[in-house]
Amino acid sequence: MSQYPYIPFRRAYSLSGIGSSKRVSTSTLSTPLSSVHGGVGLSLRNVGSLSFENNDRLAMQNLNDRLSTYLDRVRSLESDNARLEERIRDWSQSCSPVERDYGDFERTINELRCQISAGSRGNVKTMLQIDNARLASDDFRIKYEAELLLRQSIEADVMxxxxxxxxxxxxxxxxxxQVEELNEELIHLKKSHQEEVMALRTCTGRDVRVEVDAAPQEDLSRVLADIRTKxxxxxxxxxxxxEAWYNxxxxxxNQVVSLSSEVLxxxxxxxAELxxxxxxxxxxxxFHCSLKATLEGDLQEAEQKTALELRQLQTKVHQMEEKLQxxxxxxxxxxxxxxxxLDLKTLLEKEIAQYRRLLSGQDR
Known part of the structure; x- marks a missing residue:
C-alpha cells in the first residue's frame, strides 16, 4: 500500500468575458495524481530497495517540474480571476441602472393637469353660463307669454x-x-197743409157765407207749427x-286703439329684443358646447398620450429590472x-504543501 494519500483529479477554470459571451478555459493535469502517487510509491520502494537510483531522482525532478508548472497555472488563473473581477466591477458600475430624471415628465404632467383643471373650471363656468342663459330664456319666455296673452286680450278688446x-x-x-223719414213726413205734412190752406183760401174767396152753429175749431197752422216744432x-x-254718444x-x-297700438x-x-x-x-x-367638446378631446388625447408614455416607461423599467436580475x-x-x-486553490495549496513536505522529507 502506498504511503502517499490519494489526491483526486481536479480541473482549474478560467472565465473571461462578460454579458452573454463567456469563455471557460480548463486545464487538467496531463497525468492523474493517483498515478503519480503510485509512481511515487513505486519509486520509494525502489529507492528503499535500490538506494535512490537515478531514475527515481528523474521522476522526482519531473514531479517537481510539474508542480511548478501547476503553481504557475494557478497563479495565472488567480491573475485571470482578478482581471475578471475587475472587469465585472467595471461592467457593474457602467451598466448599473442610472436614476432617470423624470422632471420633464413631471412638468409635462403638471402642465397637463393644470390644463385639465383649467378646462374643468372652464366647463363649470360654461355650465353656469348655460344655466343662467336657460333661466334668462325661461324668464323671457314667461314675459313673452304674458305679453302675448295681453296682446291677445287687447286684440280681443279691439275686435x-x-x-x-x-x-x-x-x-x-x-x-x-228715421230722420230722413221724419223729414219726408214733415215735407208731406207741409205740402198737405199748403194744399188745405189753398183750398180754404179758395173757399173764402167766394162770397158764400155759411154760418155753422158749431164749436170753434183750433187753428190748423198753429197745430202744424207745434207738431213741426215738436x-x-x-x-x-x-x-x-x-252725435255726442258717437263722439x-x-x-x-281711439284711445283704446292708440293704447293697444303702443302696447303692441x-x-x-x-x-324682437328677446x-x-x-x-x-x-x-x-x-360655442361653449364646441369648446367643451374640443377641451374634452384634448383632455382625452393628453390622457392617452400620458398613458402611452407611462406604459413605455413601465416597459423600460421592467426591461431594466430584467437586465438587473x-x-x-x-x-x-x-x-x-x-x-x-478559491476552494480549488486552497485545496491545491494544501496538496502542494503536502507534496513539499513529502519532497523535503525525501531529500532528507
Whole structure:
C-alpha cells in the first residue's frame, strides 16, 4: 500500500468575458495524481530497495517540474480571476441602472393637469353660463307669454270695440233713415197743409157765407207749427245725443286703439329684443358646447398620450429590472465559480504543501 494519500483529479477554470459571451478555459493535469502517487510509491520502494537510483531522482525532478508548472497555472488563473473581477466591477458600475430624471415628465404632467383643471373650471363656468342663459330664456319666455296673452286680450278688446263701432254705425244709419223719414213726413205734412190752406183760401174767396152753429175749431197752422216744432226739437235732441254718444265712443275707441297700438309696438320691440337675445344665447351655447367638446378631446388625447408614455416607461423599467436580475444572476454565478476556484486553490495549496513536505522529507 502506498504511503502517499490519494489526491483526486481536479480541473482549474478560467472565465473571461462578460454579458452573454463567456469563455471557460480548463486545464487538467496531463497525468492523474493517483498515478503519480503510485509512481511515487513505486519509486520509494525502489529507492528503499535500490538506494535512490537515478531514475527515481528523474521522476522526482519531473514531479517537481510539474508542480511548478501547476503553481504557475494557478497563479495565472488567480491573475485571470482578478482581471475578471475587475472587469465585472467595471461592467457593474457602467451598466448599473442610472436614476432617470423624470422632471420633464413631471412638468409635462403638471402642465397637463393644470390644463385639465383649467378646462374643468372652464366647463363649470360654461355650465353656469348655460344655466343662467336657460333661466334668462325661461324668464323671457314667461314675459313673452304674458305679453302675448295681453296682446291677445287687447286684440280681443279691439275686435269687440270694432263690433261695437259697427253696431253704432248701423244704429246711426237707422237713426239717419228715421230722420230722413221724419223729414219726408214733415215735407208731406207741409205740402198737405199748403194744399188745405189753398183750398180754404179758395173757399173764402167766394162770397158764400155759411154760418155753422158749431164749436170753434183750433187753428190748423198753429197745430202744424207745434207738431213741426215738436218733431224738430225731438230730431235735434236725438241728433245731438247720437252725435255726442258717437263722439264719446269714437274717442274712447281711439284711445283704446292708440293704447293697444303702443302696447303692441312695445311688445313687438320687446319680442324682437328677446329673439335677438335668444339667438345670441344660442350662439354662445353652441360655442361653449364646441369648446367643451374640443377641451374634452384634448383632455382625452393628453390622457392617452400620458398613458402611452407611462406604459413605455413601465416597459423600460421592467426591461431594466430584467437586465438587473440577469446581471445579478450572472454575478452570483460568477461569484459561485470564483468561490469554487478559491476552494480549488486552497485545496491545491494544501496538496502542494503536502507534496513539499513529502519532497523535503525525501531529500532528507
Amino acid at each position: 269687440g270695440l270694432r263690433r261695437t263701432m259697427d253696431d253704432m254705425t248701423l244704429v246711426r244709419a237707422a237713426l239717419e233713415a 218733431y224738430k226739437r225731438i230730431t235735434e235732441n236725438n241728433c245731438r245725443e247720437m 264719446e265712443k269714437f274717442t274712447s275707441l 309696438e312695445s311688445s313687438k320691440a320687446e319680442l 329673439q335677438r337675445t335668444a339667438e345670441t344665447l344660442q350662439i354662445d351655447l353652441k 440577469t446581471l445579478r444572476a450572472s454575478i452570483a454565478q460568477q461569484s459561485n465559480e470564483y468561490s469554487t476556484l
